[in-house]
Each structure stands twice: as structure tokens, then as C-alpha cells.
Amino acid sequence: MISFILMVNKQGQTRLSSYYEWMNMEERVALESEIIRKCLSRSELQCSFLEYRGFKVIYRRYASLFFIVGTKADFDVRKSALASGAKKGDKGVENHENELGLLEFIHSLVETMDRWAGSICELDIMYQLEQVHFLLDEMVQNGYVVETNKSNVLRPIDLIERESKKNEGMFR
Numbered sequence: 001m002i003s004f005i006l007m008v009n010k011q012g013q014t015r016l017s018s019y020y021e022w023m024n025m026e027e028r029v030a031l032e033s034e035i036i037r038k039c040l041s042r043s044e045l046q047c048s049f050l051e052y053r054g055f056k057v058i059y060r061r062y063a064s065l066f067f068i069v070g071t072k073a074d075f076d077v078r079k080s081a082l083a084s085g086a087k088k089g090d091k092g093v094e095n096h097e098n099e100l101g102l103l104e105f106i107h108s109l110v111e112t113m114d115r116w117a118g119s120i121c122e123l124d125i126m127y128q129l130e131q132v133h134f135l136l137d138e139m140v141q142n143g144y145v146v147e148t149n150k151s152n153v154l155r156p157i158d159l160i161e162r163e164s165k166k167n168e169g170m171f172r
Helices: 025-041 075-083 099-117 122-127 129-139 150-170
Strands: 002-009 014-019 049-052 055-062 065-071
Touching: 002 025, 014 025, 014 122, 014 129, 025 049, 025 055, 025 065, 055 099, 065 099, 099 129, 099 150, 122 129, 129 150
Parallel strands: none
Antiparallel strands: 002 014, 002 065, 049 055, 055 065
């Protein structure tokens, strides 16, 4: 299950964050800053996967943006492991998320955003944040990837844009 998705620039400034598991704000800020620092400090020759505080972190850099996905074991898996006698911080709770699958998801997300905005850049995310969140919500729901087909993801966004253009002409 995906716990969070971050889009960060090379300076470490978060441009988009989406959480699928509840965390209080102080914990989010601390986690974000530590994970971002770790990802930015790694060289291009190092692996794009790391483990930090019980999260599997998968990241990829595209131009000036880092796309970071954090996963934890499913709640049901954690709950059943705790019921069987494992402690909360115990290594007995395994995260079986497929890192290469999530790396491919990041690539699909970037390709979808490229198709939507031309060549996606930091400014597109900053100035059209609502549409980017909508696009991300079409692909990921409740922490699970539900759609990767670019056409299916972009169809509702195109409909919204088309309807908003119709309404703009009505008031002139």
C-alpha cells in the first residue's frame, strides 16, 4: 500500500504531497524533510530504493523534480502480524510491495503528466496544483494504484477543461 507520494524540486522544496495513511503534521514534516534529504544526497549511481523508519522509499528524478513514493505493509498484514504475536516495531511485519512496479508507476505518472501538460515541469505543478492532485487521485485511490492507462486518467480532466471553457463563453 502506498503511504505517501511526494514531488520535490532539486532544492528540497516539496511541490506536492499526498498522504494515504494518517500522520500528524509534525510527523509528516519531520518524515518529509528526512526522506527528501536522504534522496537528494544519493548519487545517480546508487539504487533508487531505500528503507527508512519502516517505509520502503522508491524515488526517481525527472529533470529538476524528484518523484518519491513511500510504502508500508498493508494494514491487514500488520494487524494479522500483531495478532500472531509480533511487536509493533518488529521486523516480522514484511512489506511485500514490488519496488520495480512502483518505479514503473512513477514513470507512468510522469508520462501521463507529460501528455497532459506537454513537458511537465515544476511550474506546471505549482500553478495547476488542483489538476495535478486530480490526476494523481485518478491513478491512486486509498493508497492503491487503480489506473495506469493515460487515456482513462486524462479523460475526466479533459471533460472538466472542456466544460469550463463552455462556461467562460457564457458570461462574456
